[in-house]
Amino acid sequence: MGADLFGSFAESTCAALVLVAASPDLKDSWAGQMYPMLISSAGIVVGLVTLLTQGIFYKVKDMPDVEKALKGILVISTVLMTPVVIYLSKWCLPEVFSMGPGYEHVKWWYCAVSIMLGLWSGLIIGYVTEYYTSHR
Numbered sequence: 001m002g003a004d005l006f007g008s009f010a011e012s013t014c015a016a017l018v019l020v021a022a023s024p025d026l027k028d029s030w031a032g033q034m035y036p037m038l039i040s041s042a043g044i045v046v047g048l049v050t051l052l053t054q055g056i057f058y059k060v061k062d063m064p065d066v067e068k069a070l071k072g073i074l075v076i077s078t079v080l081m082t083p084v085v086i087y088l089s090k091w092c093l094p095e096v097f098s099m100g101p102g103y104e105h106v107k108w109w110y111c112a113v114s115i116m117l118g119l120w121s122g123l124i125i126g127y128v129t130e131y132y133t134s135h136r
Helices: 001-022 032-059 062-094 108-133
Strands: none
Touching: 001 032, 032 062, 062 108
C-alpha cells in the first residue's frame, strides 16, 4: 500500500512539473517552475509539525486514544496545509497565466483551490472510511 501511494505521489509531482514546463508563462519563472516541488516540500514540513503538535492536542495513554490521535493528525495536517497552499500559490504563480490553447486565463487561485479540494476531500474520506469500518 505504501509503495502504491508513493508511486502516485511521485507520478503526480512529475506530471505537475511537465505541465509547468509546457506553460508559456510559467516556464520562464523560477518560482513557477518550483511550485510543484515547493508544495510537496511544504507537505513534508507540515507533516513533521503535525506530528510534533499532535502530542499536545491528542495524548495517547490507552488503546482507544490511538484512534482519536490518528484522526487528529488528519485534521491538524489539513488545517495547517491549507494556508500554506494559499501562500505558495499566490507567491509562486502569476496573477493570470496561460497553460496553452484554450486555457489562456488561468488565475493563481485556481491551482490553490484544486489542491485544497484534494486536502479537504481526503479529510472527509478519512472520516467516512473510519465511520463505515469502525469496530463499533
